[in-house]
Amino acid sequence: xxxxxxxxxxxxxxxxxxxxxxxxxxxxxxxxxxxxxxxxxxxxxxxxxxxxxxxxxxxxxxxxxxxxxxxxxxxxxxxxxxxxxxxxxxxxxxxxxxxxxxxxxxxxxxxxxxxxxxxxxxxxxxxxxxxxxxxxxxxxxxxxxxxxxxxxxxxxxxxxxxxxxxxxxxxxxxxxxxxxxxxxxxxxxxxxxxxxxxxxxxxxxxxxxxxxxxxxxxxxxxxxxxxxxxxxxxxxxxxxxxxxxxxxxxxxxxxxxxxxxxxxxxxxxxxxxxxxxxxxxxxxxxxxxxxxxxxxxxxxxxxxxxxxxxxxxxxxxxxxxxxxxxxxxxxxxxxxxx
Amino acid sequence: xxxxxxxxxxxxxxxxxxxxxxxxxxxxxxxxxxxxxxxxxxxxxxxxxxxxxxxxxxxxxxxxxxxxxxxxxxxxxxxxxxxxxxxxxxxxxxxxxxxxxxxxxxxxxxxxxxxxxxxxxxxxxxxxxxxxxxxxxxxxxxxxxxxxxxxxxxxxxxxxxxxxxxxxxxxxxxxxxxxxxxxxxxxxxxxxxxxxxxxxxxxxxxxxxxxxxxxxxxxxxxxxxxxxxxxxxxxxxxxxxxxxxxxxxxxxxxxxxxxxxxxxxxxxxxxxxxxxxxxxxxxxxxxxxxxxxxxxxxxxxxxxxxxxxxxxxxxxxxxxxxxxxxxxxxxxxxxxxx
DNA sequence: ATGAAAGCGCTAACAC
DNA sequence: GTGTTAGCGCTTTCAT
Numbered sequence: 001x002x003x004x005x006x007x008x009x010x011x012x013x014x015x016x017x018x019x020x021x022x023x024x025x026x027x028x029x030x031x032x033x034x035x036x037x038x039x040x041x042x043x044x045x046x047x048x049x050x051x052x053x054x055x056x057x058x059x060x061x062x063x064x065x066x067x068x069x070x071x072x073x074x075x076x077x078x079x080x081x082x083x084x085x086x087x088x089x090x091x092x093x094x095x096x097x098x099x100x101x102x103x104x105x106x107x108x109x110x111x112x113x114x115x116x117x118x119x120x121x122x123x124x125x126x127x128x129x130x131x132x133x134x135x136x137x138x139x140x141x142x143x144x145x146x147x148x149x150x151x152x153x154x155x156x157x158x159x160x161x162x163x164x165x166x167x168x169x170x171x172x173x174x175x176x177x178x179x180x181x182x183x184x185x186x187x188x189x190x191x192x193x194x195x196x197x198x199x200x201x202x203x204x205x206x207x208x209x210x211x212x213x214x215x216x217x218x219x220x221x222x223x224x225x226x227x228x229x230x231x232x233x234x235x236x237x238x239x240x241x242x243x244x245x246x247x248x249x250x251x252x253x254x255x256x257x258x259x260x261x262x263x264x265x266x267x268x269x270x271x272x273x274x275x276x277x278x279x280x281x282x283x284x285x286x287x288x289x290x291x292x293x294x295x296x297x298x299x300x301x302x303x304x305x306x307x308x309x310x311x312x313x314x315x316x317x318x319x320x321x322x323x324x325x326x327x328x329x330x331x332x333x334x335x336x337x338x
Numbered sequence: 339x340x341x342x343x344x345x346x347x348x349x350x351x352x353x354x355x356x357x358x359x360x361x362x363x364x365x366x367x368x369x370x371x372x373x374x375x376x377x378x379x380x381x382x383x384x385x386x387x388x389x390x391x392x393x394x395x396x397x398x399x400x401x402x403x404x405x406x407x408x409x410x411x412x413x414x415x416x417x418x419x420x421x422x423x424x425x426x427x428x429x430x431x432x433x434x435x436x437x438x439x440x441x442x443x444x445x446x447x448x449x450x451x452x453x454x455x456x457x458x459x460x461x462x463x464x465x466x467x468x469x470x471x472x473x474x475x476x477x478x479x480x481x482x483x484x485x486x487x488x489x490x491x492x493x494x495x496x497x498x499x500x501x502x503x504x505x506x507x508x509x510x511x512x513x514x515x516x517x518x519x520x521x522x523x524x525x526x527x528x529x530x531x532x533x534x535x536x537x538x539x540x541x542x543x544x545x546x547x548x549x550x551x552x553x554x555x556x557x558x559x560x561x562x563x564x565x566x567x568x569x570x571x572x573x574x575x576x577x578x579x580x581x582x583x584x585x586x587x588x589x590x591x592x593x594x595x596x597x598x599x600x601x602x603x604x605x606x607x608x609x610x611x612x613x614x615x616x617x618x619x620x621x622x623x624x625x626x627x628x629x630x631x632x633x634x635x636x637x638x639x640x641x642x643x644x645x646x647x648x649x650x651x652x653x654x655x656x657x658x659x660x661x662x663x664x665x666x667x668x669x670x671x672x673x674x675x676x
Numbered sequence: 677a678t679g680a681a682a683g684c685g686c687t688a689a690c691a692c
Numbered sequence: 693g694t695g696t697t698a699g700c701g702c703t704t705t706c707a708t
Binding site: 677678679680681682683684685686687688689690691692 | 693694695696698699700703704705706707708
Binding site: 005006007017018021022025049050052053054055056057058 | 684685686687688
């Protein structure tokens with residue numbers, strides 16, 4: 001069974017390619033009878049439209065790009081689900097690109113996105129991203145772009161985020177009210193706005209409660225898994241060690257748990273732990289892990305919906321749109337007062 | 339900054355489009371001097387090749403499709419990473435499609451893949467897939483296809499899988515040698531070859547040890563999360579309840595843990611648990627969960643490499659290639675003798 | 677070493 | 693209501 005094109009289909013039907021094309025796109029110019037015949041023969045001969053020929057003509061790719069720092073993280077998996085659910089409904093295809101947290105990768109991915117391969121881009125920036133030129137370039141080419149979760153601040157780009165500052169504030173309050181006197185915040189990167197907002201909320205809460213030592217309570221953990229493990233282990237074996245930890249992402253909490261297991265620190269007796277995460281296994285961890293859960297699916301879905309507004313309505317202005325979907329603190333054993 | 343095409347670039351350079359095209363693809367027909375000039379001006383004017391025009395001409399999309407039952411599962415996330423790592427190296431783009439475990443979805447996705455949009459397909463079939471016509475159709479169009487992890491048996495299609503039968507056998511042996519006298523196997527679907535192979539290994543071990551009651555030890559859990567929870571709860575509250583469980587996928591183990599937490603069954607004292615999974619949080623669960631871990635990244639990577647062999651070498655025969663990458667049983671507390 | 681031109685499969689403007 | 697045809701941006705053969 002060889003691929004057949006529109007010309008061959010037209011010949012088979014004894015009509016012109018124009019008629020076939022119009023029939024397939026359900027044009028009102030074509031009689032119902034002809035339409036039916038075309039559809040039938042098309043399906044009989046297993047005809048499919050060549051998407052790239054269409055794209056070339058229409059200057060529309062029916063494809064969007066999703067650019068992620070990594071995919072082995074519950075948040076991003078769920079976000080992809082949300083994105084996919086709306087792309088599917090719109091008949092769009094989804095290209096996945098991974099930056100692996102590297103700025104250089106992110107740059108060349110976005111460069112690719114300028115080629116016309118995609119009609120729009122959803123992106124969660126890498127932890128190294130300190131410059132927005134690659135994003136500006138997309139906008140200059142009139143390619144709609146929407147940040148989800150991890151934005152890059154200072155640009156006029158639409159975004160769907162969560163209430164990071166507020167949750168950072170809450171996280172500190174929560175630990176303090178459960179008895180912590182020396183809580184710290186583990187950040188992935190001081191370049192990541194989302195982390196800084198969470199950290200700022202955390203610091204502000206400490207200040208409001210007249211506690212802690214400002215910058216010293218924010219610890220950046222941006223090494224490899226092994227390096228981070230050691231870093232946390234060192235931190236938890238010093239004399240003046242913290243009695244509470246807020247982890248800004250999933251994998252930092254996992255490292256904290258592993259360290260505590262190894263050096264016999266008891267959670268929550270000796271150390272209270274709280275993490276920004278949608279980790280599904282949180283309730284069955286030892287001990288059950290308190291989380292600040294982002295509405296991951298919803299964030300992906302909303303970002304995609306916003307992007308399609310930008311794609312579909314030429315005049316729609318995607319600039320400066322910001323949608324904030326709140327996260328929710330779910331208290332489990334790991335942060336309980338003892 | 340408007341998108342510029344090859345014709346405009348050629349005009350700017352005072353050469354023909356043919357020359358530009360050849361220069362950009364580093365043809366030996368073109369002088370080094372001209373090549374340099376073309377490259378320079380191209381980059382100065384932010385020129386990018388239109389990928390769809392190229393695809394149309396070359397009948398090559400430089401794109402592959404990855405079809406998954408779901409994405410919120412550690413195994414698939416890691417597999418995507420593996421796939422992406424080789425696609426990136428080859429300069430290929432990756433389209434992600436989700437079947438959500440529905441056969442109908444899988445069918446229409448594969449139908450889309452026949453259009454020429456992709457040069458090859460990697461697929462893990464849905465748990466509903468009982469018919470391979472949609473896969474045959476792809477092959478008839480000469481589109482390379484490789485199964486990874488979840489294959490559909492009875493077709494001549496390349497696959498990268500793990501040693502499911504053997505691991506099923508091992509899982510039963512392991513539970514029995516740790517004291518279980520009444521172990522059961524939780525399957526997602528009796529239609530899924532991968533599950534059946536694991537279950538067959540499990541049953542065979544029981545038979546070899548003269549234990550258990552054949553079919554009765556295989557329990558199918560194919561409902562919603564809530565239904566499965568109830569099903570497991572019911573199972574664990576009957577008089578003749580099992581003292582060991584092998585879960586065929588990640589989410590079933592999570593349900594088992596939640597049920598045990600709710601009705602106060604102690605793992606591993608009252609019930610030993612073992613799961614086929616790459617769950618990263620396994621070591622910090624309560625209790626640490628014994629796993630049979632698939633080499634997920636490697637499976638994805640190997641499947642992609644195999645697929646590219648099929649894509650790149652027209653004569654290479656992708657039929658009947660099977661690569662088996664072994665899983666490994668990692669013993670933790672949840673399955674320990676008490 | 678470079679240029680001219682046909683054509684990949686499709687859409688849409690225009691002609692009938 | 694249907695047919696004809698130009699052209700989307702590119703590659704490649706053939707000519708020069």
